[in-house]
Each structure stands twice: as structure tokens, then as C-alpha cells.
Amino acid sequence: MIFETNIKELSDRYLADVRRPDITGFVDQLFRVAAETGTVACVFKEDKRLQFFVHSTPVGVMGSATKPTQAPPTCIVEHEAARGVLRMICARLGTICKERTAKDISLYGDKAVIDYTVEDRKSWSVSFTNTPERQEFLIEAL
Amino acid sequence: MAAPLSPNSPSEPTVLLRHGTTKLRADHIFHNGPDPNLVVGGDTANGLSTAPLGGPYPLGAPEDYARGKARNFPQEGGPAILEIEVPASIVALAVHPGGEVLFLPGFGLEELLTAWPQLSKRVYTP
Numbered sequence: 154m155i156f157e158t159n160i161k162e163l164s165d166r167y168l169a170d171v172r173r174p175d176i177t178g179f180v181d182q183l184f185r186v187a188a189e190t191g192t193v194a195c196v197f198k199e200d201k202r203l204q205f206f207v208h209s210t211p212v213g214v215m216g217s218a219t220k221p222t223q224a225p226p227t228c229i230v231e232h233e234a235a236r237g238v239l240r241m242i243c244a245r246l247g248t249i250c251k252e253r254t255a256k257d258i259s260l261y262g263d264k265a266v267i268d269y270t271v272e273d274r275k276s277w278s279v280s281f282t283n284t285p286e287r288q289e290f291l292i293e294a295l
Numbered sequence: 296m297a298a299p300l301s302p303n304s305p306s307e308p309t310v311l312l313r314h315g316t317t318k319l320r321a322d323h324i325f326h327n328g329p330d331p332n333l334v335v336g337g338d339t340a341n342g343l344s345t346a347p348l349g350g351p352y353p354l355g356a357p358e359d360y361a362r363g364k365a366r367n368f369p370q371e372g373g374p375a376i377l378e379i380e381v382p383a384s385i386v387a388l389a390v391h392p393g394g395e396v397l398f399l400p401g402f403g404l405e406e407l408l409t410a411w412p413q414l415s416k417r418v419y420t421p
Contacts, residue, residue: 172402176392177353234390237342237399241392244344244354251359259363260355285341 156226159186160205164230171233180245181271187292188272190226194291197239203230208291236288243283243290250279266295309380309415312345312396315361318372321418325377328411331400342399343407345379353394358421373420380415381407 163186167179187193192208206227232238247260253267264280271277274294281290314324329343346357361374388403389396398404 171390172388173391234397234399234402237390237397237402240344241354241390241395241397244395248353248355251355259366260359261363261367 156186156190156205156207157228159189160228160230164232168230168232168238174238174241176238176241176245180242180249183242183292184269184271184274184277187277187294188274192291192293194289195239195242196289197236198229201231201233201235203232203235203239204228205230208293239288239290240283243281243288246279246281246290246292247283307382307384309382310386310396311348312379312381312386313348313357314343314345314377314379315357315359315364315421316375316377317361317364317368318375318418318420319368320364320371321375321377322372325416325418328408329398329404330408331404342397342404345396345398346394347396351394354392361421375418376421378417378419382410385410 163179163182167175167182183193190207193205194208195203195205198204204227207225209225244260247258247263249269250256250263250265250267251258251260253269254265256263256265258265261284262282264278266276266278268275269277276295278293278295279290282288314321316324324343331341344360346352346354350356352359357376358374361376365371365374385403385406386396388406389398390402391397398407
């Protein structure tokens with residue numbers, strides 16, 4: 154419930170202006186959510202819906218992992234430009250990865266381990282896919 | 296080598312925007328416009344992501360998208376930048392997340408497509 158509330162609040166705060174969403178601010182806050190939950194993932198659900206969820210098999214998360222028997226916390230966000238918003242979130246994640254790793258990152262989809270101090274977390278695994286057919290991401294605190 | 300800009304648009308103020316892709320796709324969009332149902336190289340172009348000149352580019356630079364797309368589709372002629380001058384009134388309809396201007400169905404894409412034949416535009420290699 155806390156996860157859902159957090160995502161809803163962030164969505165209302167950063168994405169409510171349909172023509173001027175604050176994607177950079179929203180992604181920064183996603184890292185803060187992931188610092189608490191261990192992971193945050195998102196997939197395109199339908200026409201105007203995004204499904205944010207806590208991934209159930211986090212890598213290297215200490216203490217905050219969801220038990221496999223529990224349904225992972227999920228939050229559906231409705232947005233007029235849902236697919237575009239997810240593409241922009243993935244684009245921001247790709248740019249963060251590009252800025253923080255020596256690896257040659259593809260903005261169309263990649264995975265990287267980056268150093269990024271958020272709350273008490275310093276190391277993250279970020280993976281994303283950002284193509285016309287598929288958009289999704291996973292942020293994991295290490 | 297840069298191709299010349301096509302005939303200029305009317306007197307309304309315009310915004311110079313760039314879209315990074317492959318040569319094949321840039322040429323296709325140049326001639327046909329960013330039709331949301333357009334299929335190029337197996338992809339459906341369900342919008343047009345562009346960026347203003349100069350940056351910063353918190354969501355990625357057009358050159359990086361061009362190089363990435365060319366890497367994914369090596370048979371499409373290499374990286375290319377499609378540069379367009381879009382009337383400010385159409386740009387205002389698009390999504391502006393910061394460092395990017397995103398034309399989507401319902402968010403300026405239809406208006407952009409209608410104005411496309413009159414827009415100044417060119418394709419060049421980054």
C-alpha cells in the first residue's frame with residue numbers, strides 16, 4: 154500500500170502536467186522509492202496505463218526483498234501519454250547509465266551497474282528496453 | 296554532407312528540432328512525414344522524438360540515438376539527423392519533458408503531419 158501511495162503521489166506531482174511532465178524529477182524519485190523497496194520496475198500495460206511494481210527477485214538487495222509467496226506491490230498509473238511517458242523514463246535511465254559508466258550504453262536498451270548516491274544506497278543495477286515494440290525498466294538497489 | 300534545407304515555411308516563428316535515426320528512416324520520414332502508422336525498417340513510428348539545438352539533453356542527444364539506431368540496424372545506411380523547422384504553435388502542442396520535444400498522437404503529431412510538406416527540413420550525417 155505504501156508503494157502504491159508513493160507512486161501515485163509521485164505521478165500526481167511530476168507527471169500530472171501532460172504536456173510538461175518532469176521526467177528527470179520523477180526518475181530521481183523512483184531511485185528513492187527503490188532505495189526503500191529494493192527494486193522498482195515498470196511495464197506498459199495498455200493504451201493509457203503503466204504498471205509499476207516491486208520486482209520479486211531482486212539481486213543483492215539486503216533486508217527489503219519481497220517474499221516470493223507474496224504478490225509484489227503494484228501500482229497502476231493512468232496517463233494520457235502513457236507509452237510516451239515510459240519511453241521518456243527509459244530514455245532518462247539510459248542517459249543516467251551513459252553518464253555514470255564507461256560502458257557504451259545503447260539508449261534503445263541496455264543494462265548497467267552504476268554508482269549513484271540516493272538515500273543510503275550507492276550502487277544500482279539499471280536495465281531498460283526502449284524500442285517502438287517494447288518499453289520496460291528495472292531499477293535494483295545493490 | 297548536409298543536404299540543403301527545403302523551401303522555407305511561412306512567417307510564423309519556428310523552432311529548429313533534430314531527430315536522430317538511420318539514413319533510411321530519416322529519408323523515409325523526410326519524404327513521408329512522421330505518420331503514426333508508418334512502418335520503417337520493421338518499426339512502427341508511433342511518434343516523433345526530437346530535441347532542440349544546443350541541449351542539455353537529459354533524455355539523450357539526437358546524435359546518440361542516431362548512432363544507437365545505426366548500430367541496431369547496420370543495413371540502413373548509418374546514422375543520420377533529420378532537422379526540421381517547426382512552427383512554434385505546433386511545437387506548443389507536443390510533450391516537453393525537458394531537453395526533448397515529443398510529438399505523439401493527440402500531442403501535435405497530426406498537426407505536424409499536416410504541415411510537413413511546407414516545413415523546412417534536411418537530413419545530414421552527424
